[in-house]
Amino acid sequence: MTIASPCTGVCKLDEATGWCLGCGRSGEEMDGWRVRSEASRREVWDQIPERLRQLGVTCRRLPWTTHDIRAFVISTLQAGHGTWVIGFVGAVAEFTAAHGEGVEVRIEGDDIIAFTRNGAIRITIDDDIRALTFDPPELMANPRIVLAVKRERGRLPLSHGVLDLGPDAQALLSEPNTRLYDLGLGRKEGRFCVRLGTGAAQEALDASMGLTFAQALPMIGGALVGTGPTRVVESALGRIEVQGQIPPPDAVSPDGPHTHLLPDHLETGRALPVGMELPRAYLPGAVFYPITDEAYTAVLSEN
Numbered sequence: 001m002t003i004a005s006p007c008t009g010v011c012k013l014d015e016a017t018g019w020c021l022g023c024g025r026s027g028e029e030m031d032g033w034r035v036r037s038e039a040s041r042r043e044v045w046d047q048i049p050e051r052l053r054q055l056g057v058t059c060r061r062l063p064w065t066t067h068d069i070r071a072f073v074i075s076t077l078q079a080g081h082g083t084w085v086i087g088f089v090g091a092v093a094e095f096t097a098a099h100g101e102g103v104e105v106r107i108e109g110d111d112i113i114a115f116t117r118n119g120a121i122r123i124t125i126d127d128d129i130r131a132l133t134f135d136p137p138e139l140m141a142n143p144r145i146v147l148a149v150k151r152e153r154g155r156l157p158l159s160h161g162v163l164d165l166g167p168d169a170q171a172l173l174s175e176p177n178t179r180l181y182d183l184g185l186g187r188k189e190g191r192f193c194v195r196l197g198t199g200a201a202q203e204a205l206d207a208s209m210g211l212t213f214a215q216a217l218p219m220i221g222g223a224l225v226g227t228g229p230t231r232v233v234e235s236a237l238g239r240i241e242v243q244g245q246i247p248p249p250d251a252v253s254p255d256g257p258h259t260h261l262l263p264d265h266l267e268t269g270r271a272l273p274v275g276m277e278l279p280r281a282y283l284p285g286a287v288f289y290p291i292t293d294e295a296y297t298a299v300l301s302e303n
Contacts, residue, residue: 003041005033006048006061008132009281014055022279023061024051049137059277062131062145069147070112070125072288077105077114077121082290084121086233086240088189089273090265093233093240095121098256111238113172119257120172123238123286128153134276142290146272148282149236155283156236160186161210162220168195168232173241175230181205183261184213189235189271189283192261196229217263231259237285 010022011030018026025033029044036044045063052060064072076082080103083096097103097116106113113122128150135143161184168180178197185192196202201223208216228245242257253260271284278284 003038003045004061004063004065006045006063008059008061008130008279010279017051017055019051019055021055021057024048024055024057053136058134058275059132059279060134062133064131066125066127066129069129069131072131072145073112073123073125073147074105074107076288077103077112080116082288084123084240085287085289086121086190086235086238086285087192088187088284089268089270090262091185091187091190091192091233091260093231093242093257093259095119095240095257098254101256115172117256118243118254120241121238122170122172123147129237129285130282132278132282144276144290145288146276146278147237147285147287148278149285151281151283153236155188156191156234158186158188159184159191161212162205162208162216164206164209165193170239171195171241172239173230173243178230180232184211184216185266186212191234192259193232193234194224194229195232195241196227199227201227201229213266214263231261233259235285236283 006023006025008022010020012021013019013027014021020030023030025044025048033041048060076084080097083094085092085094087093095114095116101117104115110124110126111122112125114120130148132146132148133143134146159182163182163184165180165182168178175195178195179202180193180195182191182193201220204220204223208219225246225248231242233240240257242259244254247253271278272287
């Protein structure tokens with residue numbers, strides 16, 4: 001199977017070394033990549049981690065084909081270890097199996113779909129997806145993996161105010177007679193939605209149409225916490241759906257799938273936590289953390 005290009009979309013040569021500040025290749029290696037033998041490509045890949053370390057570059061692409069990425073996603077879901085996260089700093093959904101719970105995995109074309117108690121995830125893997133990491137080679141036995149989407153493909157419809165999206169045609173968890181509401185965070189990386197039926201929370205959302213999230217929060221916050229609607233967090237790569245009550249701000253997140261919607265963290269405007277800076281060519285699609293939920297929550301709190 002053809003070895004992937006290391007390109008991350010940052011094509012600028014370092015004057016001192018002659019290596020690209022995005023992928024670590026020389027200009028000659030970049031120009032001749034398509035005609036190099038597989039053995040020659042592999043030799044370049046083997047040198048890239050050390051070159052990027054010398055350049056001080058933390059983000060690097062992994063030599064994974066589309067098939068490799070699919071196999072990684074499927075294996076992590078089937079094993080039920082680690083946490084898949086979709087969203088951005090301050091607004092994320094986490095898919096992980098609660099202690100003692102299993103994960104059911106389905107493959108439907110390019111879609112990888114998994115279910116566990118109180119949650120579901122769909123990740124769509126095609127040739128536009130890249131696997132990146134910010135961890136050094138010595139940590140690659142247990143790395144954080146970012147599945148990034150090419151920016152030109154990665155934009156969901158933007159809403160800067162609360163918006164009624166109607167019935168959720170893409171729902172993974174069946175909930176008849178419900179509607180999907182975009183909370184209007186206005187972020188290119190993804191959107192945070194709630195899905196619910198008639199009642200006080202839906203009335204509060206309907207009364208908040210067009211308001212920014214900050215404007216609507218005093219009107220909808222209490223009703224959403226009281227109702228505990230399904231939270232749906234989407235990126236261009238897929239979605240995570242989470243059911244169950246929303247814990248109050250000072251409570252511990254439940255074991256298993258859950259969400260974080262933190263207004264103070266939203267103000268940072270960050271796509272990923274500090275130290276995980278994506279090249280401009282990409283938007284985050286999903287992130288795999290091979291750590292406990294508590295550790296990831298600590299990462300968010302620090303950033």
